[in-house]
Amino acid sequence: MFPQLAARIVRTTAPRLLWKFVWNFGIKGLISVEKFKRRIKRGEYFPPFLYLSILNSCNLRCQGCWVDVEAPRSQLDLGTVNRVIEDAKAHGNSFFGLLGGEPFMHPELLDILEAHPDCYFQIFTNGQFITEKVARALRQLGNATPLVSIEGREVVSDERRGRKDVYNKTLRGLRHCLDAKVLTGVATSVCQTNIRELLTEKWLRELVAFGAHYVWYHTYRPVGPKMNPELALRPEQLVEVRKFVVAMRSVVPIGIVDAYYDHSGNSLCPMSTGASHHIGPTGGIEPCPIIQFAVEDATDPRGIYETIRDSSFLRDFRELSAKATRGCVVLERPDLVGDLVRKHGARDTTLRGTAMAELNAMTPRFSQWLPGEEIPESHWMYRWSKRFWFNDFDAYQNAGHDLARKSGELGHQAAPRVPELEAESHAASTRPR
DSSP states (O other), X not given: OHHHHHHHHHHHSOHHHHHHIIIIIXXXXXXXXXXXXXXXXXXXXXXXXXXXXXBOOOSOOOTTOOSOTTSOOOBOOHHHHHHHXXXXXXXXXXXXXXXXXXXXXXXXXXXXXXXXXXXXXXXXXXXXXXXXXXXXXXXXXXXXXXXXXXXXXXXXXXXXXXXXXHHHHHHHHHHHHHHTTOOOEEEEEXXXXXXXXXXXXXXXXXXXXXXXXXXXXXXXXOXXXXXXXXXXXXXXXXXHHHHHHHHHTTTSSSEEEOSSBOTTSOBOOHHHHTSEEEEOTTSBXXXXXXXXXXXXXXXXXXXXXXXXXXXXXXXXXXXXXXXXXXXXXXXXXHHHHHHHHHHHTOEEOXXXXXXXXXXXXXXXXXXXXXXXXXXXXXXXXXXXXXXXXXXXXXXXXXXXSOOOOOOSOTTOOSSOOEEEEOTTXXXXXXXXX
């Protein structure tokens, strides 16, 4: 499979763009992770991967979206983004994720890419603003990969994303990227309405035939003002997604990304490990995109490196979430998130001002942490690369205890058993909610 994938990428990606990917993302990215590991040994945390939501505006109205797409536009200006990236580069970073809203609605998006030819950017997009002209500009710049979100075929896409003809318009943008020989991926938030359509080998082979180079399956998280918990996957479906991803990596010649498991199949959270944090469109430095609270700001004169390194708010989130769960602390322990927000007096970084009310309204549920269902990587490439450069970086071991195993039936659809944080021993146990 891997030789087929490599040959296909070489054949369908412009050589200069492929070199930019190998050097800026691959080699420099690995160096960035090694520097991160050395910082950890000194007790200093600054993530090798920063994600920036550069604006809140979007042309779609997706179910379960946590971004203030209905509010007046708020965006990070070019100066702020450049300062963040320059400071991060000075400490070894070379990869940045750009999110929205819809990033291609930001008037200075291409200027950001042009200002940093020595970096690599992954742009999370619905693809509908990628015209032939924009695709040609991406090819000329050479340092970005669009990750185009597809949430279903024609009917499901319109339902999930609140507009008409979403699927065809998104495919058009995807086609423009691939025709320009830009390295391009497809992302899917797997939920109840698309799991049977898009979590299939047939769909992956359609993407290969279309020309896509990689896919990223992540599971739907019911958060935000319209969280729609009915779309969330059941525990056995979470296991199904993991099994599918591991199996298809050895079968279909397409790269498959995941961000929540190590080489042995142990679940993890990139925020808890310190591997990534997020900057929102108002400048707030947040633990991750779905935790919309912040104490510090990207405009802090100390610079992004010192601001994140010295943040007790981010430190507590990393440490306490690692003590509570190997999964998503927001889904499993919204009460713990609320306690941390109140402890630090963190501000609501949304424009709607309802983030705490949304958090209080959440029902604890299963996330990716399903003890006893660990599925190790079977393909040597993924197993080897994760072992050295994408794992938990001992975050859970350093939490001071071993997390208890969950109990209960995986197929049970009632509210899940979730870890309880015990004040005295900091040991996690389980009990029915």
